[in-house]
Amino acid sequence: MATDWLGSVVSINCGLTLGIYQGEVSSVDHSCQTISLKQPYHNGVRCPLPEVTFSAVDIKELKFLDIHNTVNKPGTGQGAATESSFNASARRGQSNKVALPHVPNNSQSTTAPITILRRAPAASSNSRGATQATQKKSGARNGGPARTRDDECFGAGTDENMDADFDFEGNLALFDKAAVFSQMGGAGSHSGRAQHHGAPGDPRPASYRHDENILEAKPVVYRQITVPQPGGQEFCTDSGLVVPSVPYELHKRLLAAAERWGLSLERRLETTGVCSSQMALTLLGGPNRLTPKNVHQKPTVVLLCGPHIQGAQGVSCARHLANHGVEVILFLPNFVKMQESVTSEVQLYSGTGSKQVASVKDLPTSPVDLVINCLDCHENPLLREQSWYQSAADWANQNRAPVLSIDPMVGSQHRSVEAKWILSLGLPLPLAETDSRVYLCDIGIPKMVFQEVGIRYHSPFGCKFVIPLHTP
Known part of the structure; x- marks a missing residue:
């Protein structure tokens, strides 16, 4: 039954191109030969997507890290046999399909997956690039083993809702323009004419525009050379x-x-x-x-x-x-x-x-x-x-x-x-x-x-x- 695998933690090796994924099985579709993982990790790095779906043709190897159901009861050996059958099916050279368990029509796998990773035909390289763009590359190279993560630092607090729009108008309302212009030496108006030049009796220090010179420039002396007999050319x-x-x-x-x-x-x-x-x-x-090129x-x-x-x-x-x-x-x-x-x-x-x-x-x-x-x-x-x-x-x-x-x-x-x-x-x-x-x-x-x-x-x-x- 497909529901027997739900909740199990698996590791899926998709080869050098797509890398290794780990996560909890959320749905299995026997007819479409797909398996979906929720809260997945890609090469040891948390994926930005909540759920990823894989096709059997892309799976090189599938391992169970933790079987959450009764199929792996102690003493039955059923979990080990199932893992072996999955690994053997994934390594078949002829069909390269994983014999996923049958999923009834009322199972959870009827939910539409968020992302489906498909292997592109051998003659097309652009499709493969588009597939890879759906996931963020991690530091692991060439599909190597996933790095050990520190759950205390990275394992919690990552499921925040990032879809909420930022309230720009509400944030802008918190900005008191009058107070800021007053501190800059202006009159508190919003006209942009906050600069003043120290009128008589004004206790505020003089301020200047960005294009004004705050240093007093000395007049330029254009006649800096004088001769004993002036009046010539x-x-x-x-x-x-x-x-x-x-x-x-x-x-x-x-x-x-x-x-x-x-x-x-x-x-x-x-x-x-x-x-x-x-x-x-x-x-x-x-x-x-x-120039050296113009010797002629x-x-x-x-x-x-x-x-x-x-x-x-x-x-x-x-x-x-x-x-x-x-x-x-x-x-x-x-x-x-x-x-x-x-x-x-x-x-x-x-x-x-x-x-x-x-x-x-x-x-x-x-x-x-x-x-x-x-x-x-x-x-x-x-x-x-x-x-x-x-x-x-x-x-x-x-x-x-x-x-x-x-x-x-x-x-x-x-x-x-x-x-x-x-x-x-x-x-x-x-x-x-x-x-x-x-x-x-x-x-x-x-x-x-x-x-x-x-x-x-x-x-x-x-x-x-x-x-x-x-x-x-």
């Missing part, structure tokens, strides 16, 4: 700081004072080369152009240099560009007399293996990516009249490539090379009327050096070494 940064220009004589005194403090010409050349090459790399496209499209840069300090700055820039994978062509004519700084920089540049030419005829006839002009000299403006200078300037103007001029000559004379960008060093020099975009480079001059030549200085560079300058 002025520029401003992106943040509005005023950067005045300085005459060339004052700029020359500033560099001389920097050398006395230890900022030698070699260190200035290196700093100028690094900053100007970084600016050139940005103009060439930066990481969008110079390396940018080409031509540097036009003279036999002076400005030319040495250009050679230093050429060396750094070559070190970063740029195709560099250095134009430097063969002079009878060349400054020692230029000779040292050329020797370093030769270690990169990049190209160096002494004649304009050896320069590319097709447009290049960028031309860097370092032909001008502050000390000797008569170089413009020499043939090599004019030939190089004509080539630059006819190449149709954008031009970057580093530390160009001051004054209002007509420029031999029309530059799209101008890079000034330290402080800008007075520049002629031009459409060029002006940038300023930090060459590392300390603040005390500026003070020595009468310049009150506060760095406008912020987190950068090259910044754009705009005309007011």
